[in-house]
Amino acid sequence: MNKKLKVGIVGGGGIARGVHIPNYLKHSDKVEVIAVTDIVKETAEDCAEMFSIPHAFTDYKEMFRKCDLDAVSVCTPNKFHAEAAITALEEGCHVLCEKPPAINVAEATAMANAAKENNKILTYGFHFRFSPEVRTLKRFTDAGDLGEIYAASIQAVRRRGIPGWGVFTNKELQGGGPLIDIGVHMLDAALYLMDYPEPESVFGATYQKIGNRKGVGLMGDWDWQNFSIEDMARGMIRFKNGATIMLETAFAANVEKDDVMNVSLMGDEGGADVFPLKIYKEIHESLIDISPAYLPKKGYHELELESFINECLTGEESLSSPEQGIIIQKIINGFYESARIGEAVKIEDSEKASKL
The missing domain is CATH 3.30.360.10 (Dihydrodipicolinate Reductase; domain 2)
Known part of the structure; x- marks a missing residue:
């Protein structure tokens, strides 16, 4: 796959600014972060300005309509994980969702089903798996x-x-x-x-x-x-x-x-x-x-994002699976x-x- 991975960010707060976006940008030869969305307009716009992201939205559904994306990081509060991840999967995007998977088992199961039905990667932000001690x-x-x-x-x-x-x-x-x-x-x-x-x-x-x-x-x-x-x-x-x-x-x-x-x-x-x-x-x-x-x-987070990028580009198996998300x-x-x-x-x- 020669083209760059086009990434969107759902939720422009601390975990997106401190972890996801900076580590995507370390792989600028492979990745383009082209859009960020947050329900607070100022948060989305500030995040986009901070990292020179071309597009900022307050509705991730609008982001999917207007941007051609390959992958999404879901960085919202836990209550909104499931809806955002399922929407992204149904739009044909791979998804890295922050932990925990969701609020309840029904949501985690629906997320896993959406990944399977759309043949897309769904993995979770369990970054301690990437620590040298655990590995x-x-x-x-x-x-x-x-x-x-x-x-x-x-x-x-x-x-x-x-x-x-x-x-x-x-x-x-x-x-x-x-x-x-x-x-x-x-x-x-x-x-x-x-x-x-x-x-x-x-x-x-x-x-x-x-x-x-x-x-x-x-x-x-x-x-x-x-x-x-x-x-x-x-x-x-x-x-x-x-x-x-x-x-x-x-x-x-x-x-x-x-x-x-x-x-x-x-x-x-x-x-x-x-x-x-x-x-x-x-x-x-x-x-x-x-x-x-x-x-x-x-860094654990750096290795986590690096792994997700490679999974999206090569199709290799994710370290964290949707089925494990259901169990936890x-x-x-x-x-x-x-x-x-x-x-x-x-x-x-x-x-x-x-x-x-």
Whole structure:
């Protein structure tokens, strides 16, 4: 394919300006960002001016009518992911949609169906998969060096890291708080390293203890008076193969460190912590810790966008699939449903809840 990939951006806010557009522009020999759309006219126009993008719109349907696009980045609040992605797929575009896939399982499933029906790429912004730690450990897990991975623990915890910008504390627009925003990153990394097993049940609890009152903000001042999400979520996921994951995620918690993002895996032949990467084995009657002497330093987001560009141009398989998007959405919805009713839920039963 000799022509350049023509890209449109849906949502001209922070993630588009800080991640998607700059990394597309690093590949100007392969990519042209020709349009940006945002429901706020000034945001669309400012974004277009900032990056010398030729066209700015307030309606992405108008963008599709007036611009010949090959691919789209969906960078909107979570509530609008599904409609924007499905429209783009039906217009013949490949789609990189920011995480999480959607608000509920029905939307994630509809997105996957649209990708299949239109024979287009749909992939999600799980950029931690592109970290050198995850990519290195994946080679070990694929080779069987950890054996059967039957247990994992996840942490995505901030001491006072409630975002003071955007709509991160608005449940209607985001669908939830730290679980659906930062916890989902570590959950995806764990599932990816475990070959995405099918979930069976979830037991979860959510808390709103700190975010709904005024306090110290390490990521800006948040709107505590309109704080409608959880500030912490904890629980366990059980899979059909018998494996379990313990999950803990928080925007605000009374802990020592400002920010902890980690996945720990336990298999019958070895275990590992991912961030930083260390592998634990029993070899020749000795307990051995293995750490890499060197890991590449290229940015996770840069590698993510580079991969998406190559997928669009060559047709190679995406690292993140629509089917995996459905699985992770089932777990998220199941977690919130369990927290709502106060008991464990079967994943199949939790899918009946169309809203979080």
